[in-house]
Amino acid sequence: MRIALPIVLLIIAVASFVVYTNPTYQTIKTLGIEESSYNEALTRSREVQEVRNKLISKYNTFSPDDLHRLDRLLPDHVDNIRLIIDIDNIAARYNLRIRNVALAGTKDGREERSGLAVGSSGDPIGVVQVGFTIAARYEDFVRFLEDLERSLRIVDVTGVSFTTGEGDLQEYGVSLRTYWLH
Secondary structure (H helix, E strand, O other): OOOHHHHHHHHHHHHHHHHHHHHHHHHHHHHHHHHHHHHHHHHHHHHHHHHHHHHHHHHHOOOHHHHHHHHHHOOOOOOHHHHHHHHHHHHHOOOOOEEEEEEEEEEOOHHHOOOOOOOOOOOOEEEEEEEEEEEEOHHHHHHHHHHHHHOOOOEEEEEEEEEEOOOOOEEEEEEEEEEEEO
16 A cells, blocks of 8 residues: 555646646746737837837927928829929919920839839839920020929929920920829
8 A cells, every 4th residue: 555655646646747737837838938929019019109209209390391392392192283383383483384284194103113112002103294385485495494403393304395486486395204102
């Protein structure tokens, strides 16, 4: 009996270890690993919140005029009417009027995409083609193009054609490309 009781207790101990203690221990180890991954994610989310708060505070330091200028530089939506009005206002400085405005539509600009640019749709930059004619003297047309170059809106003049007119006025055909963020 002296030897049987310790053997029975040893068998009960081994059985309870195999049936209850070891599975519980393995579950606790798994939960510990899961807890550490959650803690790591929580730490990362706090870091992201800190970066977000810093960016928001930096954004709030910009003046409303600067934000407006930035929006005019590269708008976040297509505003063809505003673009045409801006170009017409530049022309009006030299007593010129744009005519025969033609929009070639918008496209996604995937082939012209910068690897650094990002946008909500995955296609960061949209492109709008605009064409128009303007009757002007050569000197006024050159000044018009210089003002267009210095305007806040990013535009690429993609083509200029001309036909001679009466006197010192020529008819210029201008095509340009402008961009917007998605």
